[in-house]
Amino acid sequence: MSDVAALTFSGVTKTYAGRRRSDPPVVAVDDVSFDIAPGAAVGLVGASGSGKSTIAKIITGQERPTSGQVHFGDVDVAKLGQRGLRDYHRRVQMVFQDPYGALNPLHTVGYTLTRPLRNFRGMSAAEADTEVGTLLETVGLTPYSQFVGKLPHQLSGGQRQRVVIARALSVDPELIVADEPVSMLDVSMRAGVLRLLSQLRESRGISLLYITHDLLSARVATDDLLVLHNGRIVEHGPTKDVLQHPQDDYTVALLDALATPGRPATPASA
Ligand SMILES: Nc1ncnc2c1ncn2[C@@H]1O[C@H](COP(=O)(O)OP(=O)(O)OP(=O)(O)O)[C@@H](O)[C@H]1O
Numbered sequence: 333m334s335d336v337a338a339l340t341f342s343g344v345t346k347t348y349a350g351r352r353r354s355d356p357p358v359v360a361v362d363d364v365s366f367d368i369a370p371g372a373a374v375g376l377v378g379a380s381g382s383g384k385s386t387i388a389k390i391i392t393g394q395e396r397p398t399s400g401q402v403h404f405g406d407v408d409v410a411k412l413g414q415r416g417l418r419d420y421h422r423r424v425q426m427v428f429q430d431p432y433g434a435l436n437p438l439h440t441v442g443y444t445l446t447r448p449l450r451n452f453r454g455m456s457a458a459e460a461d462t463e464v465g466t467l468l469e470t471v472g473l474t475p476y477s478q479f480v481g482k483l484p485h486q487l488s489g490g491q492r493q494r495v496v497i498a499r500a501l502s503v504d505p506e507l508i509v510a511d512e513p514v515s516m517l518d519v520s521m522r523a524g525v526l527r528l529l530s531q532l533r534e535s536r537g538i539s540l541l542y543i544t545h546d547l548l549s550a551r552v553a554t555d556d557l558l559v560l561h562n563g564r565i566v567e568h569g570p571t572k573d574v575l576q577h578p579q580d581d582y583t584v585a586l587l588d589a590l591a592t593p594g595r596p597a598t599p600a601s602a
Pocket residue numbers: 348349350351358359360378379380381382383384385386387545
């Protein structure tokens with residue numbers, strides 16, 4: 333593995349104009365710096381409005397930083413031309429919250445996965461067929477033959493999210509940015525999908541940025557945590573340490589908010 337970080341944010345600030353003309357500008361992301369090493373799984377945690385989605389949009393190029401820089405490997409994302417962006421969008425894949433909206437309801441699982449294999453990886457029809465089977469087995473949809481011909485409405489939410497992850501894998505990405513990927517899923521399916529994301533790092537060396545408001549779910553999928561509050565990173569460290577010995581008052585408050593009677597928020601069981 334290269335020692336160049338997969339993704340680096342250096343002093344990134346994003347200011348939006350107020351939504352109405354009379355509103356003051358909003359500093360959504362405020363001087364944020366972090367990096368994700370190749371193959372690392374990092375959680376970005378914060379309450380609603382803390383700037384998580386803005387960071388995701390900056391990574392995907394939907395928004396540009398007002399100041400600061402984003403590098404992917406040694407590529408300056410702001411300087412990518414059209415062809416560079418196409419390759420960047422292959423290397424950095426997004427998995428969103430809503431697996432229902434992410435899949436075309438008229439396309440079978442097989443078709444959904446075959447298209448990127450043929451378009452981005454130039455596979456023949458026969459090669460793509462074999463790879464579709466491998467991808468489905470990789471994401472735990474086994475035996476794959478039972479899933480290839482299915483339409484999205486014939487799958488559970490968790491199975492759909494696995495198809496979305498398989499589609500992301502089909503183009504051989506280096507980083508997956510997963511923005512609340514399990515919050516719309518049945519509770520019983522969440523840990524399985526999170527574990528899958530985390531395993532992909534081990535089996536394929538893919539880096540993961542897991543974005544969530546749910547601090548505790550990050551423990552399943554990440555090694556390191558960034559805690560975001562009002563657009564600033566207030567805490568950064570190994571996930572276990574942050575959960576067991578939070579240093580910042582805001583992290584403590586987030587953990588306390590999760591505490592329920594009979595379930596302590598911060599100790600080792602968390
Ligand atoms: N296009 C926009 N124009 C103006 N303000 C915006 C815009 N997008 C986001 N904001 C503001 O920027 C701040 C950060 O928003 P962002 O969506 O990044 O937070 P978030 O942590 O992802 O929240 P959530 O979990 O609710 O999606 C919020 O105050 C939000 O109202």
